Amino acid sequence: MARVRIKDVARHAGVSEKTVSNVINDYVHVSDRTRRVVQEAIDHLGYKVNLAGRHLRKGRTGVIALVVPELDVPYFAELARHVIREAEQRSLTVLIHQTGGDRDHELAALAGFGSTFVDGVILSPLALTADDLRHRADAPPTVLLGELLEEGADHVAIDNERAAREATEHLIGLGRRTILAVGGRDDAGLGTAEARTRGYRAALAAADLAYDPAALLPVASFRMPAGAEAVARALDEGVRPDALLCLNDQLALGALRTLYEYGMRVPEDVAVIGFDDVEAGRFSTPTLSTVAPDKAAVARIAVELLRRRMDETGDQAPADASPAGVRSPQDLVVAHRLVLRESTEGVARGPGPGNRGAARGR
Amino acid sequence: MARVRIKDVARHAGVSEKTVSNVINDYVHVSDRTRRVVQEAIDHLGYKVNLAGRHLRKGRTGVIALVVPELDVPYFAELARHVIREAEQRSLTVLIHQTGGDRDHELAALAGFGSTFVDGVILSPLALTADDLRHRADAPPTVLLGELLEEGADHVAIDNERAAREATEHLIGLGRRTILAVGGRDDAGLGTAEARTRGYRAALAAADLAYDPAALLPVASFRMPAGAEAVARALDEGVRPDALLCLNDQLALGALRTLYEYGMRVPEDVAVIGFDDVEAGRFSTPTLSTVAPDKAAVARIAVELLRRRMDETGDQAPADASPAGVRSPQDLVVAHRLVLRESTEGVARGPGPGNRGAARGR
């Protein structure tokens, strides 16, 4: 029960502590015989390396933080799953923090939580401003997720503006003319919502459709209740859309519910499309068309980008090819695709197992 | 940019390192003047405590692990959210691990991941056996979630058997007679699924309804696709149920989709009830009746139980009232309630905003 230290293994094997350390760390110059003897001692005593000691000595923890607004928003949960998997493959451990979209929490994350605990941060910001990014100091390596086109940090996202434009164009192509943007907001800010709104407006403009600021339905959160309420409010005010561009799937699923309650058929009366391709959208009634980002790619690239940045910081004097010392921030764009399901397709609905295969979607 | 150590603060403030440490740790016997001087030096230099050093010295990290099968199953995501919140309030940090329901991963979690990195573990097991629990050694304090009625570890759950029985009784009370248990499994094992199956059978028996082993629809996972497929398989085989007891909401949501595709109306033809009360069930069509566990309570109790157990381990000689030294394992039962929505209620469905308020559920 008493903890086994490297010292104990050394004594047991009749070698020095450093030699044991060398064996553990796969140092090249250890004879096979020594290695075997030490390994036996390790197994015999059940030695486990103490990370505190290693951390103190090395200055690295092997822990990265994934910081998201809310973990129980399926998109973030799915993303987290991928990030954890990618990190694991690189012997990194993931710590998850929730900000609730709060700026102070996000700032704390940027600063590495005011401690040396995490080696790096993957942050999905909601409330940060460009200034916050510029003024950070003493921060650990950081990768940002989502639209935030400022210089100053690595950054991974789909092309949100183009994606929104494509989605909107698809709705227009279906002959829809009164298209609301649920969750849209019109300030020219940095966020993902703003980029998607720009794409929405661009599509309208390209089709010579009038843009009415009232077509942007503001939301308090990006969850189902907010989507349901925003659409209900619009309908109560007498707005009669024939399509909804919802800025994420949760809003869309909430919207579907409200449309159902108001007796509006989807997609016949109102076509609906979302973003994120969460699993629930494949089983809703009707199934939900959506912009599907390559989540696995987002996770893989984010982790990989962060790992490189961490290595960079580690080598204090990067005598490599790069002269400037630190690479400039990278902006990586991940692929997305439009996944069309019942909520825009007008697939025959109703009784009979006949349409099963088709209806399943994807 | 160079890291500031306690030594630097001490020099700057003209006191010893220990005094600085005392200030940081709110040691009582520090004069106000000294405290002020030191605090100023800390602020001035921007000193941040180095957790590696503290960890090494104290043997505690302040990190607990939450180990779940899959993070993107909404129930676990919602639970994680609560656990993180509770832990934060106690200055603990949460590390999330996914096992994929794999026994080896769960065993690794039990063993504290073979390192001194986490102070404690909250584990939601799927594949562990009673033996695994008994034979663990050198493990950090652990709290188990879900049904696993073995001695040997603290444990928090709702009364799954009773909950399943109540849910089934409700279906029977609606006049339903052919009730399938989606996800049910009949071995007398330890898991949550087994306990719920027992409750299901108990309700059938109490109502003098025949129990047909074929009424248990096995599933490969507890996610929507599995629920959809299991029900489709049963229907294809000609089974015609008038109610489904789904062992979680994801299975139920998948089942709703299949029923829709087969043209069976819910709840008129088939009543459906699930477990977990995930947000999606409040917005599905129809909205989903469910057994709602008090998730916040599960999280709060689990974290609190773990914290106590950790303190216990810390104080090497617990000179308290307890003579045995270590308290015996606790089994805590959390409240649940039946939330009835459209999928069992037979609420008027269809056009018109008239039923909005009622239909919203909860």
Next chain:
DNA sequence: CAGCCGATGTACATCGATGTAAAAACGTGC
């Protein structure tokens, strides 16, 4: 066989914070 080289192995200092034990400073009562 002297001399040198590369491969192995070791002693010791070090990372940063905190517990221990004891010294220094401060009061208090007589």
Next chain:
DNA sequence: GCACGTTTTTACATCGATGTACATCGGCTG
């Protein structure tokens, strides 16, 4: 002014692993 009990502060060792610098060993060359 002194002995004595508290506070307050300090010096030093310690937690466990690993980097540095050096010692040792065996083999090989000339």
